Amino acid sequence: MSRPDAPERIDITRLKGVGPRAAERLAKLGLHTLEDVLFHLPFRYEDRTRITPIGGLRPEQGVVIEGEVLAADVVFGKRRSLLCKVGDGTGLVVLRFYHFSAAQKNALEKGRAIRVYGEPRPGAAGLEFYHPEYQTGPDLPPLEKSLTPIYPTTDGVSQKLLRNLAGQALQWLRTHEPEELIPAGLLDRGGLPGLAEALSKLHHPQPDDPVDLLLDGNHPAVKRLVMEEMVAHQLGMLAKRAGQKALQAPTLEGERLTGQLLKSLPFALTGAQQRVIGEIRADLRRHHPMLRLIQGDVGSGKTLVAAAAALVAMESGYQVALMAPTELLAEQHLNNFRQWLTPLGIQVHWLAGSVGVKARRETLAALADGSGALVVGTHALFQEAVAFQRLGLIIIDEQHRFGVQQRLALREKGRFGNQVPHQLTLTATPIPRTLAMSVYGDLDTSVIDEMPPGRKPIQTLALPTSRRDDVVARIRAACLEGTQAYWVCTLIEESDELQAQAAEATFETLREALPELTVELVHGRMKAKEKQERMARFSRGEAQLLVATTVIEVGVDVPNATLMVMENAERLGLAQLHQLRGRVGRGGAQSYCLLLYQTPLSQTAKKRLAVMRDTSDGFVIAEEDLKLRGPGEWLGTRQTGDLAFRIADLVRDEALMAPARQVAAELLANHPHQVERLLRRWLRGGEDFADV
Template sequence: MATAPPGSPLAPTDPVGRVRGIGPARARELEGAGVVTVLDLLLHLPFRYEDRSRVLPIRDLVPEGPPRTFRGSVLSSRLLRTRRPGFTILEAILDDGTGSVRLVFFNQPYLARWMTEGTVLYAWGSASLGSRFRRGLVVENPQVEPESEGDPLSVGRVVPIYRRLPGLTPRFRRRVVAELLDGLRGRLPERLPSELVSRHRLPPLHESLAEAHFPGSAGGPAEPEPWERRTSPHLSRLVFEEFLEFQAGLARRRRRWDAETAPVLAADEAIRARLRSVLPFPLTGAQKRVIREIRDDFRSGHPMRRLLQGDVGSGKTIVAVLSAVLAAARGYQTALMAPTEILAEQHASTVFRLLEGTGVTPALLTGRVRGRPRKALLEALSAGEIDLLVGTHALLSDPVAFHRLGLVVIDEQHRFGVAQRTTLSARDPRSAERAHLLVMSATPIPRSLALALYGDLDVSTLDERPPGRHPVPTRVLPDRERPEVFREIAAEVATGGQAYVVVPLVEESDRIDARAVEKHADEVRRALPGLSIGVVHGRLSAEERERAMAAFASGELDVLAATTVIEVGVDVPNASYLAVENAERFGLAQLHQLRGRVGRGARPSRCVLLYGPAATAEARERLEVLVRTQDGFVVAEEDLSRRGPGDALGTRQSGLPLFRVGDLVRDREWMARAKAAAAALVASGRADVLDPPLFLRPSAVPAPD
């Protein structure tokens, strides 16, 4: 990165180490926190504000009251050295004509250099009654600034409160930010086209950054409320420009993709008959509509990039299998990828059953396939003898070589992000054709998240419940009602049903107050003598899991105690009762997904969510959402609004871009506007104005194909 010559004004892209007072050592610490440039520091916005603007007369200070701002003149000050080595106390008497107050500072001896008799200063802090040695009001360790410094930054105004950055105290940071903003006045690039600025009534970039750090400093209201409610036009300017950078990257990638060639996968009458033979039941209207959308993509000669989303049990898998059968009929192979080996195994079980007798050859490749079987499978794949390969994302890495890959299907489940998907747009090295891409989400995705996670994809939605799927009445109960739940399970089994009991942990934990599956299974056995109880969790071997699931599916087991390994891909129509322990520890979308394991057959089904004694009132109220609705789209929106995108999807695995300013929940309307604006800029060839990105972190920049 180029730097400015010594002594010249700082540029936004200059290293933060050039900022006066930071230096090389602090710069290295800041770089570890992601702050590399001047603009990086300015884009670390306050996470809240404190209104310290109202100056109170000293006589109105109340002991043990809230922190207040006051102003006065120093009558006297003294620095005391204590017997404890290195420990100092600075005392000053401050008077404003209405009263006086004693200020006490511990281990801040540097303040004595300027806090001398006659100095006028602002202070902010909470008053208390002094001890017998210090009568009157005392304020310990207040924030102080001398009036001679001009416009105060930490008192006497709406003050920015920042999340900690290494090496920067709050007061020093405010001063550095103020100096940077002053030095960059008129020097920050205005990159937004004028029609976007006028359409959305957006203020200039410098003005917006100044208001973000110091409300009221650049013409806006000196109030925290517009920033806390996210209604400030200055915040909107920053959010929009950041989202626009992101959406422009997606739009460019989509434009490049649309110029590529892909296999033409058209069905004739013989292939259509073959497809009909796969169907275990009539398709819903929504499935037929989605298949038509995929058919049109396949016929276009350009790579399909499509997100297939739907509620639990809406029939996504059969759509993917039909697509793979069509690809095989045209001589192309399909890769079906799941985010974990467990889910890959569950998919393989379903797919193998559906493809039986169709002439399509499927196979499963996971880390458990080793030695000669693995070598034989890879040789068959490269020879074109395998039509559909199920596995994890490792399917598209060496030494896995497809003979003629035409379709990639990803069971995304929010765990492959935008950047990771670029590696999945595989080309056939023999023809330079790019494979079609179908991404399946395990649960409905709120629109604001879909724009961020899947902004480069077309979206197909399955919004009908397939025949035979019934609503599942749901109750929320305290775990002291567990004996009643066990009685209900016994009655369910007595009338021919089966039950799942889901717990959040595999083993007991000293740190987490939650039930563990092995221990709980023992309690279930004691409570339900005479019933056959099985256990399944992720630490079992694949063979052990398969045996347990097969025993449950065949009716050999009455109750299955499990972790969330049953969340996806388990289809037991006779299962009619679901009990979830410590339900407060699960997200709403995950609970809705678990609820989808019952209600799949003719038997009426029930779901009970048990919460532990540590569950808060808010957590209990959150669970009531599942009582009120069976609609996965409603559940997903509630989960998002209550927990935020990272927690709703699983922070480490969500694939969500990390935005500095924008909030995917509260700023969702600006993401939609940015998508429309980015598409227009890319189509007109004007998106270069956004290069290089100023706002986006490197991890959020959409990677080129």
């Protein structure tokens, strides 16, 4: 139990300047208590403690200058603007305002003293400040005594208010020693500062403090808080896992149907597939729900492993639902499952947005009365009208594309009291170890790290767009020899409409350049039926070249396709490049991937293309991608509660992840009364993790 004066028990409205309206706005930032303010940390700092001579200015470095207004004139060019020239004896600089009033122009009178804060940038008149903050004399206030923190904010909440609240919270810290929620001796602090000192340093660093160390995470004050935050996140994962494991699940056993499936296949399972199927079988025999993530590179055989799991559930008399994020991917699973399971006498039902009214009604009835043992579908599966008689296993492909509540909605359809279905998650996106521990730490993980025999590594080349004609000639030669090819169009804008336009233009150009080939076009703006028909023609070999957007990233399996061209490859992340490349190399023939790029390339783009040339190992690529892009961008749309680090960095602080997990386990076992407070301090609502 916390003390009455504990910061988490002091409501934010007790701080000066926080009325009902301000409290409402601050709540959007998760700020409800004094403790929330203390742990709402700056993400950068401005140095307003010293004056920089105008002659010493450097582009894009935040500085304070002082000088004299030499002139202020309205000029007319492409845009009307107010230009104010300022000099200090060491040089001249221009302040440029596009939005200004007559009163503002009149206040900037010649000869007046002025202090300016901003970042100068190269402009038409040399270095210019665009809409900087400024104050005019005659009596300018004293300079700041400490670095100025810049906080994450939202509409209606000013930096001034946040700094004021942080100052009040730090004042409180001076008379109230904050409670250490991780007992002494449990976490080796290695001479790092105490909690109060660390918080004071981050909110109010002094001019002589090494700001670079604060910002890159290597300052002792940062490390002190990183360790605690990582422990809190690991606690969240362990609490989530414990909550799941406290539930019951049906005991599923059976080998007959799986044996029949494996005998019918024209190939043998890899050792990795056999190992993972064994791990799944062991999970399904237990009385608590399986929560297993299967990672496997493109083409490693995850779907077959999922089919084996589904057969165990059906043999035990339970229903199975497989959910995929897109219709294209769901259709691929549907076709595979029908090919494998129809000979065993099992009907595979289909539920997606494109399903007609009659077929949908029949599928819903079969699921409700239990005659439908297996259904494959998209988001349509967790809609209110869908009811199962005895759902025992849920298979989710590419889980990170679904929201937490969407995944829960499907699980709840199989809940009977305290019993829920088992859950198997598949991903063809190899997950870096640090992300797996942090984001999927509540799941058991299996890795299919072996490719089917006969697969040859894809040879990858990066070529400038000036070599486009050579690439077209290569496609012609390859397709006339009997193979097939993809041409993928990408755009910086995340827009189906713009991508469709780009793909259509490329389609017309290639169809004109390659009249001897049949060229098909697929993009996200097409109706599902049309898309399916065109994909089917390409799969049957009736078309030699498929022009597409990144809609083919997953769910397309054409073993005869041996050549992939990716246009504007420099615009994609490594994970997506690797996924797309995996559309070829699915047969026994040597396959190639050509990455067309626009010059000049950024340093990051050069690194990405070099990694793609040098390796086809999905896990190596994922680790490199994480280093280049960071965890937030790597995950794309983040799930609530999955990743919300305020100060820790998964790449920078990777070495602390495993120790933090050990400390979290000990806290949960031996100091459970501290757990909720630690979660509350860092995760803001994370104490509800067990429900996720």
